[in-house]
Amino acid sequence: MSAFWEPLRRATPARIGLGRAGNAVPTSEVLAFGAAHAAARDAVHLPLDVDALVEALGGLGLGTPLVVASAAPDRATYLTRPDLGRVPGADLELGQDAADLALVVADGLSAEAVAQHAVPLLEHLLPLLDSTMTVAAPVVATQARVALGDHIGQALGARLVLVLIGERPGLSSSDSLGAYLTWDPRPGVLDSARNCVSNIRPPHGLDHATAARTIVSLVAGARELGATGVALKDGSFTGLLPDATTAATHDS
Amino acid sequence: MRYRHSLHGHGFEFDGLVEVLARATPLRSGDVLAGCAARSDTERMAARMVLADLPLSVFLEEQVVPAESDDVTRLILDTHDKEAFAPVSGLTVGAFREWLLDAAARRDTALLTAVAPGLTPEMVAAVSKIMRNQDLIAVAAATEVVTGFRTTMGLRGRLSTRLQPNHPTDDPAAVAASILDGLLLGSGDALIGINPASDNPGTVADLLRLLDDVRLCYEIPTQSCVLTHVTTTIDLIEAGLPVDLPFQSIGGTQGANEGFGVTLAMLAEADEAARSLGRGTVGDEVMYFETGQGSALSADAHLGTGGRPVDQQTLEARAYGVARAFRPFLVNTVVGFIGPEYLYDGKQIVRAGLEDHFCGKLLGVPMGVDVCYTNHAEADSDDMDTLLTLLGVAGCTYVMAVPGADDVMLGYQSTSFHDALYARQVLGKRPAPEFEEWLATVGLLDADGSVRDIDPAATVLKELAR
Numbered sequence: 001m002s003a004f005w006e007p008l009r010r011a012t013p014a015r016i017g018l019g020r021a022g023n024a025v026p027t028s029e030v031l032a033f034g035a036a037h038a039a040a041r042d043a044v045h046l047p048l049d050v051d052a053l054v055e056a057l058g059g060l061g062l063g064t065p066l067v068v069a070s071a072a073p074d075r076a077t078y079l080t081r082p083d084l085g086r087v088p089g090a091d092l093e094l095g096q097d098a099a100d101l102a103l104v105v106a107d108g109l110s111a112e113a114v115a116q117h118a119v120p121l122l123e124h125l126l127p128l129l130d131s132t133m134t135v136a137a138p139v140v141a142t143q144a145r146v147a148l149g150d151h152i153g154q155a156l157g158a159r160l161v162l163v164l165i166g167e168r169p170g171l172s173s174s175d176s177l178g179a180y181l182t183w184d185p186r187p188g189v190l191d192s193a194r195n196c197v198s199n200i201r202p203p204h205g206l207d208h209a210t211a212a213r214t215i216v217s218l219v220a221g222a223r224e225l226g227a228t229g230v231a232l233k234d235g236s237f238t239g240l241l242p243d244a245t246t247a248a249t250h251d252s
Numbered sequence: 253m254r255y256r257h258s259l260h261g262h263g264f265e266f267d268g269l270v271e272v273l274a275r276a277t278p279l280r281s282g283d284v285l286a287g288c289a290a291r292s293d294t295e296r297m298a299a300r301m302v303l304a305d306l307p308l309s310v311f312l313e314e315q316v317v318p319a320e321s322d323d324v325t326r327l328i329l330d331t332h333d334k335e336a337f338a339p340v341s342g343l344t345v346g347a348f349r350e351w352l353l354d355a356a357a358r359r360d361t362a363l364l365t366a367v368a369p370g371l372t373p374e375m376v377a378a379v380s381k382i383m384r385n386q387d388l389i390a391v392a393a394a395t396e397v398v399t400g401f402r403t404t405m406g407l408r409g410r411l412s413t414r415l416q417p418n419h420p421t422d423d424p425a426a427v428a429a430s431i432l433d434g435l436l437l438g439s440g441d442a443l444i445g446i447n448p449a450s451d452n453p454g455t456v457a458d459l460l461r462l463l464d465d466v467r468l469c470y471e472i473p474t475q476s477c478v479l480t481h482v483t484t485t486i487d488l489i490e491a492g493l494p495v496d497l498p499f500q501s502i503g504g505t506q507g508a509n510e511g512f513g514v515t516l517a518m519l520a521e522a523d524e525a526a527r528s529l530g531r532g533t534v535g536d537e538v539m540y541f542e543t544g545q546g547s548a549l550s551a552d553a554h555l556g557t558g559g560r561p562v563d564q565q566t567l568e569a570r571a572y573g574v575a576r577a578f579r580p581f582l583v584n585t586v587v588g589f590i591g592p593e594y595l596y597d598g599k600q601i602v603r604a605g606l607e608d609h610f611c612g613k614l615l616g617v618p619m620g621v622d623v624c625y626t627n628h629a630e631a632d633s634d635d636m637d638t639l640l641t642l643l644g645v646a647g648c649t650y651v652m653a654v655p656g657a658d659d660v661m662l663g664y665q666s667t668s669f670h671d672a673l674y675a676r677q678v679l680g681k682r683p684a685p686e687f688e689e690w691l692a693t694v695g696l697l698d699a700d701g702s703v704r705d706i707d708p709a710a711t712v713l714k715e716l717a718r
Contacts, residue, residue: 004709008432012419012423012425012426014419014426014429014433014655015656015658016429016655018670023673023674023702024670024674033657037665043627080592082285083285168627169628170627170660170664171665
């Protein structure tokens with residue numbers, strides 16, 4: 001890269017000053033782009049290592065994790081039928097006592113994000129929760145969209161469900177985790193009734209400790225208000241919340 | 253009305269135009285998701301045979317989306333030009349395809365321009381469904397839609413670009429660096445247009461000033477846009493900000509537009525407000541619209557007559573019907589942005605891009621295409637190269653130009669500054685004439701019309717790298 005472009009490249013993640021091979025980009029840039037795309041595609045298509053995740057979640061002391069599959073039988077179906085990713089593949093018999101908070105760890109569009117960030121985030125988050133709260137054993141969900149958590153939360157009799165899910169990978173961000181919080185989970189909840197903390201992806205995005213604090217303040221706000229979503233974001237709890245939170249506007 | 257057809261010993265029955273159109277559509281995931289796709293290839297061909305035999309006039313009689321509940325249908329019917337329709341009014345959809353191809357073979361651009369106001373989006377969508385890719389390209393290439401603001405768009409032999417210098421936090425220095433890179437590679441003659449990360453009016457205003465300052469400082473004949481909601485833009489015009497082109501995403505049903513938070517009256521207000529500023533020099537078209545197959549379904553606003561799902565391509569053509577009513581400067585179908593649940597792979601994206609371009613142009617809309625894909629679609633740069641090349645052949649007005657094809661704000665891949673240079677090189681295309689003259693002035697234009705590879709530190713533009 002030329003001396004002219006070097007400081008500019010440091011000032012932006014955009015692929016500027018790539019140089020030219022005729023009218024095309026140089027070979028090194030073609031390969032760098034291909035490598036970034038490969039990482040993003042692998043994040044979408046490589047399956048979640050469920051056994052490893054169950055073992056790691058088991059170490060949190062919340063009981064033995066359960067595993068739930070959505071109605072999407074494979075990745076190709078998952079990608080084309082978001083409706084199937086939102087419902088369980090079989091009747092849910094989770095057999096636990098009612099809890100204040102249900103935790104769902106879902107592959108979503110990036111198993112890599114879940115593998116890297118879900119457990120460290122929960123390790124930061126759990127000690128910050130109000131000690132009177134009961135937390136259900138974590139549920140691992142595969143081929144899952146956010147709304148699958150509504151079914152799981154309802155089956156667990158939970159007042160709140162927190163879904164940690166792999167976000168759609170960008171070209172330079174294949175491991176971004178999203179956290180969706182929903183009050184009174186049940187099938188048919190609108191996306192506008194959730195709160196979302198996105199781009200959990202240290203060191204480039206939100207770090208685990210900050211994300212944990214944000215989620216815990218949302219949990220506290222939701223319990224006080226008896227609601228999540230636009231009401232929580234726009235209501236009297238706004239002052240508690242860093243800018244990273246939004247009312248969910250789309251279904252990952 | 254029920255339509256019946258037998259093929260290969262199987263009888264098929266279709267309930268109304270909505271179902272015929274949907275079943276006749278080339279396979280795409282969004283129609284499967286909506287539950288309206290053909291259930292077999294044979295059924296799809298049977299539907300196409302039914303469609304080919306329907307008179308074009310049926311689309312004026314049988315509504316795909318009921319007029320009583322949808323203002324887009326009312327707009328389409330109210331603005332239909334019967335006189336322009338007369339030359340094709342007696343044709344079937346199948347005969348109309350042949351009429352179009354005959355006009356294209358004779359390069360009868362005037363005939364295609366004259367018929368446009370007589371065509372409805374549904375007629376155009378219908379004929380596209382029985383056209384092969386080469387038909388879509390041949391007819392689009394013979395069609396011309398010319399518009400103007402500070403540059404002239406849509407002239408034969410030209411291929412323009414929207415320079416898209418997006419940044420995840422709208423950092424002015426980073427945006428300026430991307431603009432510099434794009435200008436040095438000959439991009440930006442259709443537009444320098446930013447998708448802001450924030451829809452905060454203050455941020456939008458800052459970006460508008462930045463773009464206007466750059467344009468004035470280097471005397472660049474182009475136009476700028478910060479893509480924010482049309483009501484925000486109207487407020488900014490009233491506040492005296494330098495707005496060239498109001499932007500809005502639009503869809504093909506009233507419900508889809510409500511999902512975007514817009515009404516037809518708002519679009520008219522924005523058009524009037526921006527035009528009243530008189531900022532254009534070679535023309536006074538001001539509106540910039542974006543569309544894309546699947547937007548109505550994703551807003552759950554895709555149902556038509558009888559409560560049946562309307563296929564996403566027909567609804568997309570209706571979005572061009574909306575655009576046309578406001579004399580846009582540019583329209584952009586963001587073809588692969590929405591994801592694999594609407595367009596699954598490269599084949600579906602390529603087909604949709606050609607359909608959208610054909611339908612828009614035939615309706616008289618200045619069509620550009622965001623040749624793009626997301627990382628969860630089965631598509632890659634090779635598919636984009638294919639679609640870009642095909643669209644260049646089809647006479648596409650403009651494409652997007654993003655640094656290195658990587659939009660670091662929106663998280664998807666589009667076409668790059670380099671891609672535009674490639675397309676111009678292999679197809680013998682040039683930038684818009686006003687912008688080409690400017691490239692010559694700043695020493696970037698080579699004798700053969702290509703863009704010179706020069707040391708940025710030796711150009712007047714280097715000051716953009718502050």
